[in-house]
Amino acid sequence: MAFSGAIVLADLNDYIAPSQACIKPVEVKVTKKDVDQPTSIKIDDTGGYYEVTQDGGETKLEKASITLNDCLACSGCITSAESVLVAMQSNEELYNVLKSNQEVLANHRTIVVSLSPQSRASLAAKYNITPLQVARRLTHFFKQLGVHHVFDTSLSRDLSLIESAREFVERYRRHQSVKPPASATPEQTDDGTVVKARRMVGRRAGRNEAVAVADGAGAAVGADLPMLASSCPGWICYAEKTHGYVLPHVSTAKSPQQVMGSIVKDYLAGRWEVRPNQIYHVSIMPCYDKKLEASRPDFYDEECATRDVDCVITTGEVDKMLEEQGANLRIMPEAELDPVFTKMILDATTSQPVLLGTPGTGSGGSLEFILSYAARELFNLPSLRTDLPPDAPTSFPGLTIRTVRNVDLREYTLELPATPDSPAVPVLQFAAAYGFRNIQNLVRKIKQGKCAYHYVEVMACPGGCVNGGGQLKPPEGSDVVSAKEWVAHVERVYRSVEGVSPEENSVVRGLYG
Structure with missing residues (x-):
C-alpha cells in the first residue's frame, strides 16, 4: 500500500551517530498452529531471543544473517x-x-x-x-x-564530470527527440584514446543488473530524465535497496x-x-x-x-x-x-x-559543470558561471538560483532570453538535494511522475561532501560554535582553491585527444 501524499515523515536523522547499531532481526517461521496459539518474544540477560508460548514453553530463536549486500547505508551502518x-x-x-x-x-x-x-x-x-x-x-x-x-x-573528478555532462546532453536530446549535430563525435574520430578514457570513467555492469532485476529489461525506456548524480555511495545504496524504479535515472559515470x-x-x-x-x-x-x-x-x-x-x-x-x-x-x-x-x-x-580545483560547491561541482556544459552545447550560451554561493547574483541574466524549504534543497532555472517574437522560456531546471529528507521527497515525485527537474545532484549528507561522516569535527577552542558554522567554514576553505573548468585540464584534453 502506498503512503498518502499528506503523510510527512518526521524525526529522520541524516547524521551518523556512533552509538547507533544496525538492527539484526530474528527469523520467525509462522505456521497455522502459531496463529491459533499466539506467542510472545522475550530477551534474556545475554541478548538471546526466545519465543514463549501461552503454556510457558520457550524456544530460542536464531538471528537472521545480514551481509553488506543488505546494507541500506542508513545512519547507523557505520x-x-x-x-x-x-x-x-x-x-x-x-x-x-x-x-x-x-x-x-x-x-x-x-x-x-x-x-x-x-x-x-x-x-x-x-x-x-x-x-x-x-x-x-x-x-x-x-x-x-x-x-x-x-x-x-x-x-579523476574532471573526467567523471565531463562524462556525466556528455551523458546528460545525450539524455536531454533523446528526451526532447532532438538529433545531435552531424559533426563527428570523439568516438567516431578517436584512435583509441577516448575509448580507453571512457572505459576508465564508465560504470561497470553491476548497477545495470540491479535495474533489470528491479524494473525489467525495458526499464530505461522513457526514463531518461531527470538524470540523478551517481557519485554518492550512500545515496546509490539507498536507491538500489529501497527505490529500484529510480535506478534508470542514475548517471552511469563512475565516481x-x-x-x-x-x-x-x-x-x-x-x-x-x-x-x-x-x-x-x-x-x-x-x-x-x-x-x-x-x-x-x-x-x-x-x-x-x-x-x-x-x-x-x-x-x-x-x-x-x-x-x-x-x-x-x-x-x-x-x-x-x-x-x-x-x-x-x-x-x-x-x-x-598554485593549487586548482573544480568550480562549484564542496560536493564536487557536478550540478554547476553539467548545467554550464548543457547551456553551451544545447543552447549556445557561453560563459555561464555557476560557481557562486546559493542565492548570489549570477553573471547570466537567464539563470536564477533559489533555496527551497531548507538550505539543502536548491533549484537552478535557466531561461532563454526573451525575443520580440517570444517571451523568456525556462529550458533547464536543475536541483541540488542533500540529506534523506529531501531525497525522500525527490524519489516520491519521480515515482508519481511529477518531478520537473532535468538533473538533480543528490547527496546523502546534509551540507554535502564537506560534511561527510568521516570529516573532522571543530577543534577544541575553535571560534566556530555550531556544526553548521563549521561546515560553512570548511566549505569556504574548499572554495578558496581557484576553480578551473574540467575542460581546461591539459591532462584531460590529452586523454581525449
Whole structure:
C-alpha cells in the first residue's frame, strides 16, 4: 500500500551517530498452529531471543544473517555493516601493507595514495593552513612512511564530470527527440584514446543488473530524465535497496574515487609495466560509505584478483595517523606534488605552484559543470558561471538560483532570453538535494511522475561532501560554535582553491585527444 501524499515523515536523522547499531532481526517461521496459539518474544540477560508460548514453553530463536549486500547505508551502518570493512580498509591495514613492503621484498607492491579535495579542506580548516600546504605536507608524511606516490583526485573528478555532462546532453536530446549535430563525435574520430578514457570513467555492469532485476529489461525506456548524480555511495545504496524504479535515472559515470582507481590500476599499471595487483591503492575520502563503494563486486577485477581501490581511509583516520606518528601538520616539512596528477599551475610572478580545483560547491561541482556544459552545447550560451554561493547574483541574466524549504534543497532555472517574437522560456531546471529528507521527497515525485527537474545532484549528507561522516569535527577552542558554522567554514576553505573548468585540464584534453 502506498503512503498518502499528506503523510510527512518526521524525526529522520541524516547524521551518523556512533552509538547507533544496525538492527539484526530474528527469523520467525509462522505456521497455522502459531496463529491459533499466539506467542510472545522475550530477551534474556545475554541478548538471546526466545519465543514463549501461552503454556510457558520457550524456544530460542536464531538471528537472521545480514551481509553488506543488505546494507541500506542508513545512519547507523557505520557501527555495524561497515564495521566489517573498517577492519579491511583502515589505517591499520595500510600500516600492515607498509610493513610487509619493508620485510618481504618478493611481495613488494607500489603504494599509491589519492587525496580528495574535501578531506584536504577539512584538514586545512582544523590546522588553519592552506589546502596547498595540506597537500604538500601529507605528501611528505606518507612518503616518509613508505608510500611511493601521492595524487589528488582532481584528474579523476574532471573526467567523471565531463562524462556525466556528455551523458546528460545525450539524455536531454533523446528526451526532447532532438538529433545531435552531424559533426563527428570523439568516438567516431578517436584512435583509441577516448575509448580507453571512457572505459576508465564508465560504470561497470553491476548497477545495470540491479535495474533489470528491479524494473525489467525495458526499464530505461522513457526514463531518461531527470538524470540523478551517481557519485554518492550512500545515496546509490539507498536507491538500489529501497527505490529500484529510480535506478534508470542514475548517471552511469563512475565516481571520482572509482575513476581514480581505474587510472591507477589500468593506465598507470601499464605505464609502470606491472600487474594491477602489484599496486596497492589507498583513497582518502570524507565519507565512510566510500568503503562500501570500493568493496562493490563491479569494481573488482577477477582476472587480476584486485580491486580498483584497495583501501579507503577517512579524513578522521588520517588525522589519527598523524597523531599516532607524532606528526604535527602545522609545522611539518613539505614535499613536491606530482605535476601530472595534481591540478595546479605555476604562478607567473613567483614561480610557485598554485593549487586548482573544480568550480562549484564542496560536493564536487557536478550540478554547476553539467548545467554550464548543457547551456553551451544545447543552447549556445557561453560563459555561464555557476560557481557562486546559493542565492548570489549570477553573471547570466537567464539563470536564477533559489533555496527551497531548507538550505539543502536548491533549484537552478535557466531561461532563454526573451525575443520580440517570444517571451523568456525556462529550458533547464536543475536541483541540488542533500540529506534523506529531501531525497525522500525527490524519489516520491519521480515515482508519481511529477518531478520537473532535468538533473538533480543528490547527496546523502546534509551540507554535502564537506560534511561527510568521516570529516573532522571543530577543534577544541575553535571560534566556530555550531556544526553548521563549521561546515560553512570548511566549505569556504574548499572554495578558496581557484576553480578551473574540467575542460581546461591539459591532462584531460590529452586523454581525449
